[in-house]
Amino acid sequence: MGDATKLSGRTALITGAARRVGRHLAGALAAAGARVVVHYRESADEARSLQAAIENAGGEAALVAGDLTDDAVMENLIARAAEPFGPLDILINNASQFAPGCVLETTLSEWRRYQSVHAEAPFVLSREFTRQRPEGRDAVIVNLNDWRAGRPGPDHFAYTMSKVTLHGLTRSLAQALGPHGVRVNELALGAVLPPEGGEDGYLHTLREEIPTRRFPTLDDVAAALIFIVGTESINGETVHVDGGRHQV
Numbered sequence: 045m046g047d048a049t050k051l052s053g054r055t056a057l058i059t060g061a062a063r064r065v066g067r068h069l070a071g072a073l074a075a076a077g078a079r080v081v082v083h084y085r086e087s088a089d090e091a092r093s094l095q096a097a098i099e100n101a102g103g104e105a106a107l108v109a110g111d112l113t114d115d116a117v118m119e120n121l122i123a124r125a126a127e128p129f130g131p132l133d134i135l136i137n138n139a140s141q142f143a144p145g146c147v148l149e150t151t152l153s154e155w156r157r158y159q160s161v162h163a164e165a166p167f168v169l170s171r172e173f174t175r176q177r178p179e180g181r182d183a184v185i186v187n188l189n190d191w192r193a194g195r196p197g198p199d200h201f202a203y204t205m206s207k208v209t210l211h212g213l214t215r216s217l218a219q220a221l222g223p224h225g226v227r228v229n230e231l232a233l234g235a236v237l238p239p240e241g242g243e244d245g246y247l248h249t250l251r252e253e254i255p256t257r258r259f260p261t262l263d264d265v266a267a268a269l270i271f272i273v274g275t276e277s278i279n280g281e282t283v284h285v286d287g288g289r290h291q292v
């Protein structure tokens with residue numbers, strides 16, 4: 045899709061990218077010319093097949109693994125990801141977990157696990173990314189968020205609250221890191237892929253609730269990502285890729 049040299053010479057780390065949305069975005073970054081470091085937790089086979097697919101298409105990819113609820117993994121991931129190709133220019137915080145649950149059923153440890161993956165890891169990775177960014181050229185962070193972060197309801201309680209934190213983090217870091225040459229933006233998605241193990245969350249968002257009556261596609265998300273990454277004046281922005289669902 046698009047210009048195969050748009051991101052040439054730049055290196056991206058994308059978390060949780062062996063499968064699903066992240067896999068598609070890693071492919072799009074590589075197709076735009078970026079070297080891609082694919083982070084995964086458990087999906088080693090899928091990560092290796094993604095690396096092979098990128099390399100077979102003429103791109104460059106490397107792998108880095110770790111559980112982002114582990115403090116040591118968070119603290120060291122950027123340094124490890126910068127080993128194969130040198131300093132990182134692009135950080136995509138994509139890793140996620142998603143499950144229903146109301147406040148009365150949510151344990152403190154579940155709350156902390158969601159905050160860990162969706163807020164603490166993006167915070168620590170953003171800090172370390174900024175410390176190592178190459179001087180004198182555009183650096184950018186894109187957080188994968190959910191339209192629910194701007195309109196939190198009672199459903200998917202721990203997930204949504206952690207994504208609300210991520211929304212605030214995006215806005216705060218855009219101001220804090222801008223002077224350091226780092227832009228921070230987020231993509232707020234509607235239902236793109238149903239959660240694994242069932243289609244509950246997907247079907248929960250009825251097509252009729254989407255103003256366009258159309259679910260966003262993986263290509264829509266990738267196009268929005270490449271637009272943000274490639275546009276040097278976009279900072280502190282939330283781009284909704286949800287057919288207008290957040291307005292209903």
Ligand SMILES: NC(=O)c1ccc[n+]([C@@H]2O[C@H](COP(=O)([O-])OP(=O)(O)OC[C@H]3O[C@@H](n4cnc5c(N)ncnc54)[C@H](OP(=O)(O)O)[C@@H]3O)[C@@H](O)[C@H]2O)c1
Nearest residue numbers: 060064065084085086087111112139140188233235236237
């Ligand atoms: N899918 C949608 O329709 C949708 C809708 C709205 C927003 N979003 C957002 O878009 C992003 C991608 O969505 P998705 O559905 O593709 O995500 P996902 O399948 O729920 O998760 C992506 C990956 O995150 C990794 N991960 C989970 N817990 C981790 C941990 N503790 N440490 C490290 N990695 C961990 C897993 O890697 P391994 O498999 O390697 O373990 C998983 O494959 C997410 O941020 C999500 O919130 C998606």
